[in-house]
Amino acid sequence: MGDVLFLAWGCALIVYDLRFKRLPNYLTLPAAALSLCWFSLAGLLWIGLYVLVAWFSRAGSVGGGDLKLALPLGMVTAHAAGLPGVALAMMGAALSTVLWGIITRDRAPAHGPGMLFAAALVVFFSPNTV
Numbered sequence: 001m002g003d004v005l006f007l008a009w010g011c012a013l014i015v016y017d018l019r020f021k022r023l024p025n026y027l028t029l030p031a032a033a034l035s036l037c038w039f040s041l042a043g044l045l046w047i048g049l050y051v052l053v054a055w056f057s058r059a060g061s062v063g064g065g066d067l068k069l070a071l072p073l074g075m076v077t078a079h080a081a082g083l084p085g086v087a088l089a090m091m092g093a094a095l096s097t098v099l100w101g102i103i104t105r106d107r108a109p110a111h112g113p114g115m116l117f118a119a120a121l122v123v124f125f126s127p128n129t130v
Contacts, residue, residue: 006076006123010116013069017112023065028072035072042083046074046090066111073119081126092118 009027017023035043047070054062077089097114101107 006120010120014113014116017065017110021108021110023063023069023112025065025068028065028068031072032068035075038075038079040075040078042086043071043075043078045083045086046070046077049090063111066115069112069115073115077119077122080123080128085122085126089115089118089122092121 009031013023013027016027047067050062050067050070054067073089074086077085081088093111093115095114096117097109097111100114101109
């Protein structure tokens with residue numbers, strides 16, 4: 001049942017982000033709050049690095065929706081695969097977003113779909129969840 005909910009939530013976020021290049025609060029905030037049930041210090045890596053990137057880079061490079069999405073995805077990937085899983089999901093998210101931008105010739109592609117896709121791959125292929 002959890003897989004179906006994650007899939008539905010992820011699809012809604014992907015469609016919304018691709019269409020509007022925004023991640024809505026009504027989908028990200030409840031997930032961020034719920035993810036704290038699986039709190040892990042390793043899960044804070046994702047949001048922590050995104051906060052640093054947002055702080056030290058130009059305005060608009062990391063959106064608030066990406067920050068709010070990084071918390072639940074970091075917690076879920078840390079719960080499933082630990083710190084290496086979080087790092088792998090972060091690298092996969094960056095790579096898939098860059099590739100999507102090249103394919104679509106979009107200089108500022110939506111990052112949420114890449115984050116969700118990479119996290120889903122890590123979780124579904126983790127030794128703890130297979």
